[in-house]
Amino acid sequence: MSKIEWTEQTWNPVTGCTKVSPGCKHCYAETMSKRLQAMGARGYENGFKLSLLPERLCQPHQRRKPTMYFVNSMSDLFQEGVPFEFIDKVFQVVEETPWHTYQILTKRSGVMRDYFQTRAVPDNAWLGVSVEDQQYGKPRIADLQKIKAKTRFLSIEPLLEDLGRIRLAGIHWVIVGGESGAKARPMKEQWAVSIRKQCERSNVDFFFKQWGAWGKDGVKRSKKANGRKLEGKVWNMIPAITV
Numbered sequence: 001m002s003k004i005e006w007t008e009q010t011w012n013p014v015t016g017c018t019k020v021s022p023g024c025k026h027c028y029a030e031t032m033s034k035r036l037q038a039m040g041a042r043g044y045e046n047g048f049k050l051s052l053l054p055e056r057l058c059q060p061h062q063r064r065k066p067t068m069y070f071v072n073s074m075s076d077l078f079q080e081g082v083p084f085e086f087i088d089k090v091f092q093v094v095e096e097t098p099w100h101t102y103q104i105l106t107k108r109s110g111v112m113r114d115y116f117q118t119r120a121v122p123d124n125a126w127l128g129v130s131v132e133d134q135q136y137g138k139p140r141i142a143d144l145q146k147i148k149a150k151t152r153f154l155s156i157e158p159l160l161e162d163l164g165r166i167r168l169a170g171i172h173w174v175i176v177g178g179e180s181g182a183k184a185r186p187m188k189e190q191w192a193v194s195i196r197k198q199c200e201r202s203n204v205d206f207f208f209k210q211w212g213a214w215g216k217d218g219v220k221r222s223k224k225a226n227g228r229k230l231e232g233k234v235w236n237m238i239p240a241i242t243v
Contacts, residue, residue: 005209005228006175006238007070007103013057013090014075014082015043016050020107022160023132026181029074050081057093066099068241078108084115094122101241105130105155109143121149126173126239128153133160145170151239156195157209159187163195168202172239176230178212180223186214192230205237 002010015033019025029048036044043053060069071077077087094102105128106112112127121127127149131137137156144152151172156163158179168174176195178187192208199206211226228234 002070002073004070004073006207008068009063009070010073011056011059011069011071011102012043012074013053013059014051014072014077014086015053016046016048017075017079018050021130021132021136023107023130023137023158026158026179026183026185028181031181033074050075050079052082052086054086054089057089060093060097060100063100066101066241068101068103071102071104076106076108077104078106078111078115080108080111087115088119091119091122091125094125098122098124100124101126103128103153105153107136107140109140113143113146116147116149121147123150125149126151126153128155128173130154131156131163131166132158134163138163138166141167141171153239158185158212159191159195160185162188162191166195166198168198168204171202171204173205173207173237174199175207175209177209178214178226180210180212182213184213184220186218186220187212189216189230196230196235205239206235207237208235 033044033048037047101124103126107130109129127147129140129144131154152170153173154171155175157177159176176192179185196206208230210228212223214220215226
């Protein structure tokens, strides 16, 4: 089982990445990759440098229980250096395993948009973009909305500033969370509440993942101590899975 609250399992046919925006500054995957490299874990021999792992493509086939997979939790499938031919192989597995649901999240929204200009999105693939701020994050939403997909989602984590009005047309799910870790940047309650209210008005499922290292009172403490409640409630909404 994955420790990520909004998924069940992770599947990493690609590992390693490069930083492209402020949301990448304290990348958890980079820290984890270095730990795994030190432990001698397979697939992390190169640390956080890009690695294609075709031997992992078969993994979803080996699991018969219907599962929600977060694809490339340790990377970005649409980053420079991942050939479209390899991405084709990933989506071939998605198509061959319709009993699973796959969440594919990227900060390279333009590459994902271009990829799907000539390809169909499988119904069991949920496409998402990271939205951490106004300058870098919000423009990715428009790219996502141009892709014909059954389920589109936004991962607004870490939420680094007030995003203002968000265009939610064609968006089915929004995840919001603060940053964790020793150097975490704080998230203000009103930023998250504003997004939740916009989701409510637009009939979009809302999931509040965590406060992270900073509580709603602006005090830094353990992530567990800060909890997951927003406005006194745990928000666990997730789109219905149809097979």
